[in-house]
Amino acid sequence: MRLMLPDQSVIEVSVEGRTIETILNSQGIDPLTTLISREDEIIPEDTIPDEEDVIRVIRISHGG
Amino acid sequence: MADKKIHCEQCNKPAVYLDREQGVHLCRDHLKESVENEVRRYLKTKSLPETLGVAFSGGKDSTALLKVLSEIRSELPCSIIALTVDEGIEGYRQDTIRAATETCLTLEIPHKIIRFQDLYGYSLDHLVSGSERNACTICGILRRRALEVLAQKHSISMIATGHNQDDHAQTTLMNAISGDVRKVFSGYGPSSWYAHRIKPFARVSEKEVTLYALLSGLFKDLPECPYAVSSLRGEVRTLLYQYEQKHPGAMRNAARCEEEIRERLGGTYHPEEYKACSVCGWPGSGTICQVCMVLGKDIPHHNTVTKE
């Protein structure tokens, strides 16, 4: 699957049956500080994505 | 590949949110409903004035709060007015103020803005440039006063802020680290001078608040404040998230810790008496208030607003 990071960079990650949460953690991203979207729909972080999925990571900024 | 789409616990629509502590998934409608219900519950515990001010920065938290209040406004015994402080931060605040104005127009909520430049004679950028002190500290002191001046101008005795559960957990930990017990109680006692502050999102997580703003179509990917780069709060925030991941519920417990201390000890704790500032007359802890100290104390009297 492809992971679109908040800084606009895109990385290719192999899912291997893992949840998005586990994948994010392995990339050093804290899943609690992000929202996840797939095809413009927000999905929970315990979703197991498809290898073909493009997952966008939205950073929750502090404040406001 | 088997795609395991996750569904709402309550209606079977696609889930957008996982409540990690309960292990429950919610769809967009039920997430929105749960946030609104929590605000309803919270507001029922308060005696609301005729007009409730909402401290509205234009950021995600206060935007979500304004949206919730506008959704449930027919049930509220009060009217709502949005209060914005324009600190004057070049390259950041113009966009967020514009977003704030647009949101108020969309939600049909009256909007009042006060500018540092008009109240103090200077923007935050100017005041920070010559100071050794941390920009966020200076800004916090001046913003609090500015909001108070704006509230008094419109006879508002109660202000709701968008502080969420994560903010409270951070504050609890920061107060513990600094060992400042007074801070646990400051701002919570009765005061005839300052508007009473309420925090309807005290039990709503930052993620829920952000989702609420996003799902309402009001979330704009706005820039972060350029001054908020490194702070103790940022460090504490990272720490708490790491802890919450390993121990779901830790954030909530930390947030409620101070709330409970206040509930149990509030009546027995006697805060220090306010003294009137010798320069501006506003109540403070010393002979000269924090605002006057930040401003170099000899501000002209016409720049200060005193309560009639």
Ligand SMILES: [Zn+2]
């Ligand atoms: Zn549902």
Ligand SMILES: [Zn+2]
């Ligand atoms: Zn003063």
